[in-house]
Every structure is written in C-alpha cells, then in structure tokens.
Amino acid sequence: MSKQLDENLKRCPKCGSMHFFEVDYRQYMGETYSSTPGGELRAISSALKVCVCLCGEPVLASSIRSLLPEERESLVTSFERAAQHREQREPEHLIARLQESFVSRPEFQTAVDAVEKLGHVAESLANEKDAGAPSGESGVI
Numbered sequence: 001m002s003k004q005l006d007e008n009l010k011r012c013p014k015c016g017s018m019h020f021f022e023v024d025y026r027q028y029m030g031e032t033y034s035s036t037p038g039g040e041l042r043a044i045s046s047a048l049k050v051c052v053c054l055c056g057e058p059v060l061a062s063s064i065r066s067l068l069p070e071e072r073e074s075l076v077t078s079f080e081r082a083a084q085h086r087e088q089r090e091p092e093h094l095i096a097r098l099q100e101s102f103v104s105r106p107e108f109q110t111a112v113d114a115v116e117k118l119g120h121v122a123e124s125l126a127n128e129k130d131a132g133a134p135s136g137e138s139g140v141i
C-alpha cells in the first residue's frame with residue numbers, strides 16, 4: 001500500500017484500526033401491534049449507512065453529507081447519544097465514579113495508621129492512670 005493511500009484511509013478514533021463494516025441503521029415505529037413475529041417493528045426511515053470498527057466503535061462516514069438534512073440531523077443526534085453512553089461506560093469513567101464513593105488504598109492505610117496511633121495513645125493514658133492512681137481508687141477490689 002502506498003504511503004499516500006495509507007494516510008488517506010479512514011481510521012477509528014478509538015483504536016486506529018482501518019477496517020470497518022457497514023451497517024444499515026433505520027428508525028422504527030414503536031408500540032405497534034402485529035400478529036406476525038417481528039411485525040411490530042416497522043421501519044419508518046430509509047437505511048442510513050454507518051461504519052463500525054472492528055473494536056465496535058461506530059464512525060460516521062462522509063457519505064452522511066448526501067443525506068437529507070433531517071435524516072442527517074437525526075442520525076448525528078443518535079450517534080452523539082450513543083457515543084455519550086459508551087463514554088460513560090469506559091473503565092476510566094467507571095473508576096472515577098467509584099473513586100467518589102470509595103476510599104483509595106493509601107487513604108485507607110492513612111486511616112488505619114491514625115486508628116493505631118489513637119490506640120497507642122489510649123493505651124499509654126490507661127497505663128499512666130493505672131501507675132499514678134493510688135491503690136484502692138483504681139476500682140479493682
């Protein structure tokens with residue numbers, strides 16, 4: 001493959017792959033009744049081609065420019081919603097959300113160390129009290 005051709009190949013923004021499959025996406029009418037299996041799904045738009053990378057990332061093809069404005073806007077809106085949904089499910093986002101609710105290992109260790117220090121302080125105070133208190137007042141009979 002020539003370098004010129006390689007540079008012009010469409011690449012996945014997520015993984016850099018250069019291989020895609022084309023999928024037809026349509027809008028369907030919901031909540032319709034049909035006695036035939038699958039008959040309740042009725043396509044109400046023409047097929048809109050979307051490229052999907054080997055990694056699963058959809059990539060809008062430049063051919064969307066040839067769509068009718070309302071079809072293009074509808075497809076781009078769906079595309080953006082799906083991208084936002086996928087983004088929220090990526091491990092980095094999940095970890096960031098979990099970090100808001102849970103302590104990290106260093107934070108946990110800091111808390112454990114502080115509790116141990118308090119335990120030592122309480123123990124030494126108890127020892128000082130036992131050593132300094134006159135017999136008979138320690139409460140032990």
Ligand SMILES: [Zn+2]
Pocket residue numbers: 012013014015016017053054055056057
């Ligand atoms: Zn990819």
